[in-house]
Amino acid sequence: MRLGLFNTTASRLSVGYTLLVTLAVGVTLGSAYLLTESLITDEVDLIIDSELASLEEKFARSGLAGVTDEINLRIDSWGRIGAVYMLADSSFERIAGNVTHWPFDGMPSEARPEFEIATIEPGRRAVHPVRAAVRTLPGGDLLLVGTDISQGRRFAAKFRVATLYGIGLSTLAAALAGFWFSYRLARRVEEVTRTCQRIMAGEWGRRLPLAGANDEFDALAASVNRVLDRLEEQAGTLRATFDSTAHDLRAPLHRLRTRLEALLWHSPPLEPAARESIESALREVDHLQRTLATLLQIALAESGAPLASPSAVDVGALAAELVELFEPVAGAQGVALDCRPESAAIVQGNRQLLAQLLTNLIENGLKYVPAGGRIEVAVRRLADSVRLTVSDNGPGIAAENRARAVQPFVRFGAGAKSEGSGLGLSLVAAIARLHRGRLELESNDPGLRVVVDLPA
Amino acid sequence: MHVLLIEDDIEAARFLIKGLCESGYTVDHAADGRAGLLRATEGQFDLIVTDRMLPQVDGLAIIEQLRGREIGTPVLVLSALGSVDDRIRGLKAGGDDYLTKPFAFAELLARIEALLRRPSAPHVTRLKVEDLEFDLLARRVTRAGRELELTARELKLLEFLMRRAGQVVTRTMLLEGVWDLHFDPQSNLIDVHISRLRQAIDRGSDHPLIHTVRGSGYVLRSDG
Numbered sequence: 001m002r003l004g005l006f007n008t009t010a011s012r013l014s015v016g017y018t019l020l021v022t023l024a025v026g027v028t029l030g031s032a033y034l035l036t037e038s039l040i041t042d043e044v045d046l047i048i049d050s051e052l053a054s055l056e057e058k059f060a061r062s063g064l065a066g067v068t069d070e071i072n073l074r075i076d077s078w079g080r081i082g083a084v085y086m087l088a089d090s091s092f093e094r095i096a097g098n099v100t101h102w103p104f105d106g107m108p109s110e111a112r113p114e115f116e117i118a119t120i121e122p123g124r125r126a127v128h129p130v131r132a133a134v135r136t137l138p139g140g141d142l143l144l145v146g147t148d149i150s151q152g153r154r155f156a157a158k159f160r161v162a163t164l165y166g167i168g169l170s171t172l173a174a175a176l177a178g179f180w181f182s183y184r185l186a187r188r189v190e191e192v193t194r195t196c197q198r199i200m201a202g203e204w205g206r207r208l209p210l211a212g213a214n215d216e217f218d219a220l221a222a223s224v225n226r227v228l229d230r231l232e233e234q235a236g237t238l239r240a241t242f243d244s245t246a247h248d249l250r251a252p253l254h255r256l257r258t259r260l261e262a263l264l265w266h267s268p269p270l271e272p273a274a275r276e277s278i279e280s281a282l283r284e285v286d287h288l289q290r291t292l293a294t295l296l297q298i299a300l301a302e303s304g305a306p307l308a309s310p311s312a313v314d315v316g317a318l319a320a321e322l323v324e325l326f327e328p329v330a331g332a333q334g335v336a337l338d339c340r341p342e343s344a345a346i347v348q349g350n351r352q353l354l355a356q357l358l359t360n361l362i363e364n365g366l367k368y369v370p371a372g373g374r375i376e377v378a379v380r381r382l383a384d385s386v387r388l389t390v391s392d393n394g395p396g397i398a399a400e401n402r403a404r405a406v407q408p409f410v411r412f413g414a415g416a417k418s419e420g421s422g423l424g425l426s427l428v429a430a431i432a433r434l435h436r437g438r439l440e441l442e443s444n445d446p447g448l449r450v451v452v453d454l455p456a
Numbered sequence: 457m458h459v460l461l462i463e464d465d466i467e468a469a470r471f472l473i474k475g476l477c478e479s480g481y482t483v484d485h486a487a488d489g490r491a492g493l494l495r496a497t498e499g500q501f502d503l504i505v506t507d508r509m510l511p512q513v514d515g516l517a518i519i520e521q522l523r524g525r526e527i528g529t530p531v532l533v534l535s536a537l538g539s540v541d542d543r544i545r546g547l548k549a550g551g552d553d554y555l556t557k558p559f560a561f562a563e564l565l566a567r568i569e570a571l572l573r574r575p576s577a578p579h580v581t582r583l584k585v586e587d588l589e590f591d592l593l594a595r596r597v598t599r600a601g602r603e604l605e606l607t608a609r610e611l612k613l614l615e616f617l618m619r620r621a622g623q624v625v626t627r628t629m630l631l632e633g634v635w636d637l638h639f640d641p642q643s644n645l646i647d648v649h650i651s652r653l654r655q656a657i658d659r660g661s662d663h664p665l666i667h668t669v670r671g672s673g674y675v676l677r678s679d680g
Contacts, residue, residue, distance in 0.1 A: 253557070254558035261561050329643050355637055
């Protein structure tokens with residue numbers, strides 16, 4: 001299985017991480033912006049308030065004329081640096097100040113009204129935003145004091161842009177870091193997954209690579225490698241046990257066969273009766289050796305030892321070949337043997353063992369199906385496996401006996417001839433298991449249907 | 457023909473030596489791996505028959521050493537290890553044939569004969585035994601000029617026999633060579649296939665070409 005970049009835990013984590021960074025940076029810069037903006041406004045308001053206070057004080061001391069003088073003085077001394085003054089009567093007509101006419105429609109409702117003022121500056125016309133406050137002087141005249149806030153506005157705009165850039169860039173940086181991080185993580189995990197799959201597929205000598213980073217992945221890989229070492233060691237021990245068992249049983253059988261065969265060369269030649277019994281004994285030895293080989297094969301498969309040197313086997317083609325091999329024998333028995341193979345039904349396996357599996361199933365059918373019967377071998381490709389079916393219309397196996405039928409030395413029915421080893425289906429089950437496949441015995445209504453699913 | 461037998465099982469060896477000598481071979485015997493390797497590298501042999509599991513130097517190691525020294529003498533491996541992988545390992549190491557113990561002496565003899573008389577060169581395009589002719593390119597077979605109808609598998613079986621004309625070919629050799637099956641099915645499959653082929657080739661002929669060799673297998677040859 002190949003992991004997509006976006007369905008790994010790492011990529012989900014990195015997306016979450018990016019969102020978190022964006023949120024954190026956004027909150028930090030956003031509140032800094034809001035704080036700064038209110039600080040600037042407060043500062044402006046403070047200046048306006050102190051100006052108003054000093055002008056009101058002037059009014060209290062020297063009346064309208066004093067305030068007018070003071071305003072004119074301040075306009076002169078401050079020039080265009082941003083202070084706006086206006087003294088108006090109760091009908092909003094200008095008495096003094098650097099504003100030509102009352103900027104509001106009557107009395108402004110807000111405490112700090114804002115308006116725009118147009119000025120002629122060298123070479124161009126400019127519009128300045130102004131923040132102001134209005135006081136009604138005793139006597140009904142109105143005093144307006146304002147400050148040009150265009151600088152503050154510009155600063156706020158720049159701050160806003162900077163904030164947005166900050167959020168954008170840190171999001172990008174977090175996303176890139178997250179992507180890189182999850183890519184590296186996914187790659188290492190995928191490397192581990194791929195190696196494990198190859199090991200499962202039979203490359204038992206392979207080990208997980210260590211990055212040399214001494215991180216948790218290396219620690220994990222090292223642990224897995226230790227487990228694999230141990231498994232390989234056990235498989236080796238098992239193999240050696242099987243080898244010596246096979247050797248220790250086959251060698252005396254070989255000597256026995258040799259002695260018997262040497263008798264046949266006796267000169268002068270033996271009597272026909274003696275010859276006959278020696279030949280019969282030789283057949284028994286051969287039968288014994290076949291049973292032994294089958295038992296060892298079953299034991300080896302059941303021990304969980306891996307399938308050695310698997311390769312691509314076309315089960316469809318193999319089934320067709322074996323059916324063709326058996327067809328004359330079946331024909332001689334009056335049994336129809338058909339094959340419905342699907343081409344390119346490839347599994348990773350051992351051709352000889354799969355051929356043995358098919359042979360046993362066909363021979364099993366030939367043993368039980370009476371003349372006039374039919375055996376059908378079918379191979380079908382499924383989504384991720386190959387389904388091999390051998391069905392017949394013979395006597396079948398009763399449902400309650402099916403589980404037992406794959407156990408060694410179990411035979412059913414009168415059709416079972418004594419020369420069978422009783423190991424046929426056990427070996428089939430063992431070979432299926434060795435290929436990580438599944439064996440199912442079903443009723444063929446009437447007859448037996450054996451279904452073997454082998455992972456492709 | 458000079459055969460080197462490397463076998464540590466003295467009784468089995470004695471039997472093989474006797475049988476091979478009676479069949480017309482000259483046999484040298486080595487009872488362990490080291491002696492066998494020494495003998496194999498020093499002497500001139502037409503064939504080496506070695507056991508797989510030997511004291512001191514293993515049978516497969518002997519083959520690897522020989523092949524490493526570019527000694528191409530055909531090697532037949534005898535083994536008490538009979539699983540499919542053992543066989544593959546034996547052939548991978550450079551062995552030319554692999555026989556699992558216990559075996560019939562006739563089987564060994566047929567295989568030795570096959571190794572000593574390698575089948576006719578692969579570039580040959582026509583095979584001919586008496587009046588039986590096989591055009592390998594056109595996949596056409598004629599007997600006394602009359603064309604025979606054979607299936608693809610029968611053609612393969614016949615080619616195997618004709619390339620080894622005059623040699624005894626056992627049932628397991630046919631299963632391995634024609635069907636690539638390295639185990640013994642219980643049924644008499646080969647006999648049935650041979651009898652079909654015989655029907656096609658020898659029916660109505662005064663000179664049957666396919667002969668049964670009792671206790672061994674079959675031979676295709678011209679003499680009666």
